[in-house]
Amino acid sequence: MRLVEKHSLSLRIVHWLNVPFLCLMIWSGILIYWANDEYPGFFPDWFYSAFHINNRLAEGMAVHFAVGWLFALNGFVYLLWFFISGHWRELLPTTSTFRYAWPTVMHDLGLHPVAPPQGKFNAMQRLVYTSVIVLCVLGVLSGFAIYKPVQLGWLTACFGGYRAARFMHFLVMISLSGIVVLHVLQVVRAGWNNFRAMIAGFEVDDE
């Protein structure tokens, strides 16, 4: 039994800071969205009443425009570290990622006995974690585009206007929420050794 270093301290700090920041952004964002919930098929009334969403637009805006800075700053620090530390080599998709993506899903579902070869992250992790980075960047940019459509009118124009940027911002939120649910399920499935590594940094290698 020996300890294998897995996640660096910097990664663990930004990861765990991101948890409350992202949760607060999604929660306060839904407080705002409630006021004009025009996209069909989302959030039935029981959802709003179960989570006490109703009539909290002002509060939602105040929290969103304050915590947004922390969320963006934490993401910016992560991106700096991502490139400087070389972490991107472990995470960004490579050519084999696309080849192994589907076999990885099949393996995880128990439909294929052999796991495809992988480094620190498997093919689906590379794809999904990279999507999270892209989604967060899009979320921050589309957020600024609807926050300041006059001062940052050029940014709003890049998204195809105010309404398109607002829709993009909503799509990012839905996608991130879905990924968070999958992520938590996968962490539960992977077990203690994997989870401990995200807090303590190391994994125990039994061989």
Place this chain on the structure above:
Amino acid sequence: MSEGRRRTLLSFSVFALGAGILFAAWCWWTAPGGGEEGDIPPRLRQVLEWNSRLWASPPSHRLSVLKPEPPAGKIPRTNGDLGLKNVVDVNLWRLEVYSDDSADARHLQLSLAELRALPRTTFSTEFRCVEGWSEDMSFAGIKFTDFMKAYGLQSKKYVALVSVDGEYYVSIDMESMEHEQTLLAYEMNGKPLLHQNGAPLRLVIPIKYGIKNLKQIGKIYFSDTRPPDYWAEQGYDWFAGL
């Protein structure tokens, strides 16, 4: 104790401590205050004020994006009837203007005909509500700077506008009032204002959210101290700039 157990215990303790500190920070940050400014916690409100200062610096030359004119007579979307208790008779209505908030302020009483005689400005742009919706609308009216020039009104730090029934009141920074798209508007979508849109005269300030675009103006005054603002008292950002 093995190396693994020692490190696990240490890391999880630090993690719990960090989570506790963050939670305490959140409680401190969102602790309720005197309740003077709606139900927004005062320390959160300070961030909104800081945001305002950050974004207030370069607004004068940035325009709210110009849009194609909507079909004439299209009924503009409305939201609420705050400040619209009275249906006013245009012939009796007068705009009350005070040059400042002191007792010996200059006082003007202006009819809609007098105001309509001032230089007319028109444009179409997107009108945005705090709720999230937006709509392209066209406006016609008097640029606020033209209005000030016409009556020799001097700049103060703030301009306050109050509805005829007195129930809706906003205060706005002078820089935003001097923006070239800030109008005292008497037409929307090519037609004289409808009652529900604030007839006979409303504020149009597309560089701010709809909550600042006061309907059915009864009184305007200039002030160096920030006058009260209805929606800020309800917990919304006072600056509300876009």
